[in-house]
Amino acid sequence: MMISNKEKAQTGIAGLDDVLAGGLHRNRLYLIEGNPGTGKTTLALQFLLEGRARGERVLYFTLAETAEELRHSAASHGWSLDGVEIFEVISADALLDESQRQSLLYSSDLELGETTKTIFAKVDEFKPSRVVLDSLSEIRLLAQSSLRYRRQVLAMKHRFSQQATTVLLLDDMTSEALDKTVHSVAHGVIKLEELAPDYGAERRRMRIVKYRGQRYRGGHHDFNIAVGGIVLFPALVAAEHRTGFGRDKVGSGIEAFDELLGGGVERGTSALVLGPAGAGKTLLTLSFIVAAIQRGERAAIFAFDEDIGLLTARAGNMGMDLEQCKRDGQLILQQIDAAEHSPGEFAHRVRDCVEKHNVTTVLIDSLNGYQLAMPEERYLVLHMHELLTYLNRGGIVTFLTVAQHGLVGSDMQSPVDLTYLSDTVILLRYFEAMGRVRRAISVIKKRDGFHENAIRELLISNKGVQVGDALEAFQGVLRGIPEYVGRDNALLETNA
Numbered sequence: 001m002m003i004s005n006k007e008k009a010q011t012g013i014a015g016l017d018d019v020l021a022g023g024l025h026r027n028r029l030y031l032i033e034g035n036p037g038t039g040k041t042t043l044a045l046q047f048l049l050e051g052r053a054r055g056e057r058v059l060y061f062t063l064a065e066t067a068e069e070l071r072h073s074a075a076s077h078g079w080s081l082d083g084v085e086i087f088e089v090i091s092a093d094a095l096l097d098e099s100q101r102q103s104l105l106y107s108s109d110l111e112l113g114e115t116t117k118t119i120f121a122k123v124d125e126f127k128p129s130r131v132v133l134d135s136l137s138e139i140r141l142l143a144q145s146s147l148r149y150r151r152q153v154l155a156m157k158h159r160f161s162q163q164a165t166t167v168l169l170l171d172d173m174t175s176e177a178l179d180k181t182v183h184s185v186a187h188g189v190i191k192l193e194e195l196a197p198d199y200g201a202e203r204r205r206m207r208i209v210k211y212r213g214q215r216y217r218g219g220h221h222d223f224n225i226a227v228g229g230i231v232l233f234p235a236l237v238a239a240e241h242r243t244g245f246g247r248d249k250v251g252s253g254i255e256a257f258d259e260l261l262g263g264g265v266e267r268g269t270s271a272l273v274l275g276p277a278g279a280g281k282t283l284l285t286l287s288f289i290v291a292a293i294q295r296g297e298r299a300a301i302f303a304f305d306e307d308i309g310l311l312t313a314r315a316g317n318m319g320m321d322l323e324q325c326k327r328d329g330q331l332i333l334q335q336i337d338a339a340e341h342s343p344g345e346f347a348h349r350v351r352d353c354v355e356k357h358n359v360t361t362v363l364i365d366s367l368n369g370y371q372l373a374m375p376e377e378r379y380l381v382l383h384m385h386e387l388l389t390y391l392n393r394g395g396i397v398t399f400l401t402v403a404q405h406g407l408v409g410s411d412m413q414s415p416v417d418l419t420y421l422s423d424t425v426i427l428l429r430y431f432e433a434m435g436r437v438r439r440a441i442s443v444i445k446k447r448d449g450f451h452e453n454a455i456r457e458l459l460i461s462n463k464g465v466q467v468g469d470a471l472e473a474f475q476g477v478l479r480g481i482p483e484y485v486g487r488d489n490a491l492l493e494t495n496a
Contacts, residue, residue: 012050015232034192056129063138112142200339222344233344238389245395256467262451275428292361300332304369338372
């Protein structure tokens with residue numbers, strides 16, 4: 001039987017509610033586990049504050065932190081805990097009282113019994129709709145054995161159920177790794193993790209380990225803890241998104257380049273531009289961005305490698321006023337720091353541009369920077385597969401650039417191979433001819449429709465990007481050192 005959202009308790013974290021298909025089933029017990037510092041307390045406070053906002057009675061049992069520490073943590077997010085009942089199960093005065101210290105007469109059995117009795121009495125008195133117990137580590141230490149600990153958790157579960165209370169149990173995972181006592185008792189288990197990369201800020205992710213009687217979005221979901229609480233970025237599942245659109249071709253505004261592409265690129269496809277550093281990958285793809293804006297559409301650029309200021313200045317020298325497009329609301333320009341942003345957050349930013357700002361053309365410059373956020377290439381390919389499939393199904397034209405290792409010659413390597421994922425592959429090369437270093441452009445692959453198999457010259461000057469005729473007088477251009485086999489050079493004038 002499906003549970004409606006009205007019968008669920010929203011967590012106060014929009015992304016988590018999305019992952020949980022609407023929230024948590026009410027009147028159930030849930031385990032939130034994670035090492036210290038992963039965000040358990042922040043999640044618990046957001047859960048209670050959401051309940052307070054809905055007019056529910058909420059109660060926070062703390063066995064480790066003081067009420068003052070909780071209020072200080074909440075204040076760092078701009079929250080007030082007025083209306084949130086905070087109960088210190090073991091107060092500082094009791095800990096300092098000599099008569100309360102363990103002895104032969106005051107065993108852990110008695111202490112555990114007194115603790116749970118105090119908790120139940122407070123629940124009976126306050127009758128809350130939502131409860132947080134922080135943390136299970138103290139209960140586990142008092143129980144001293146797995147059997148007694150399990151019985152105690154079961155007793156708490158049944159008692160809270162009688163009071164029609166939705167409960168979050170926080171666990172800092174200080175027990176043995178194989179101790180799954182609460183896992184089998186809880187209705188659902190949410191695990192928080194913190195990853196420490198060799199460079200850059202820590203990464204946090206969340207996973208739903210268990211949720212009885214409810215389908216949920218599986219896998220790991222990246223999240224951040226910022227001022228205002230946890231922001232969760234649900235993992236992108238392209239199969240959930242599909243939009244009807246026309247498969248018309250869009251051009252770059254450069255006639256010879258569009259001819260090379262067989263008239264342009266189709267909507268709902270992706271184009272990968274490969275080439276060495278400085279070959280013109282960014283400027284070439286910017287021509288599609290400007291052309292989309294001139295058609296009255298919106299576009300987005302995600303810059304991993306180049307500073308936004310430098311990018312706009314360089315484009316301005318080519319006659320592309322990106323700043324004006326941005327001011328007019330036609331262009332979204334975002335600087336992405338690979339050391340600070342997780343892949344999940346990046347995918348969320350792209351989705352936000354598409355779904356909230358009606359962007360139709362996206363440029364990711366470059367995948368080299370994106371790879372830095374995902375050091376393990378196999379996961380980069382999986383992430384990019386979902387992202388590109390999502391964009392393609394939405395009718396978005398996507399451009400990606402990859403800087404290959406090396407400058408001139410045949411030994412050019414890519415840090416990541418996404419040619420099989422892309423619908424169109426455009427290759428740029430340097431080559432030597434007539435005493436100058438020149439550029440060449442060719443279309444290696446195009447899934448939809450015809451494209452030229454010619455190799456043309458590419459010229460970048462203060463007049464913008466120019467694409468010349470086919471280099472029929474040369475052989476071996478893609479190797480970087482061509483052989484002249486014609487009677488005239490058939491090259492573009494570099495002073496044009």
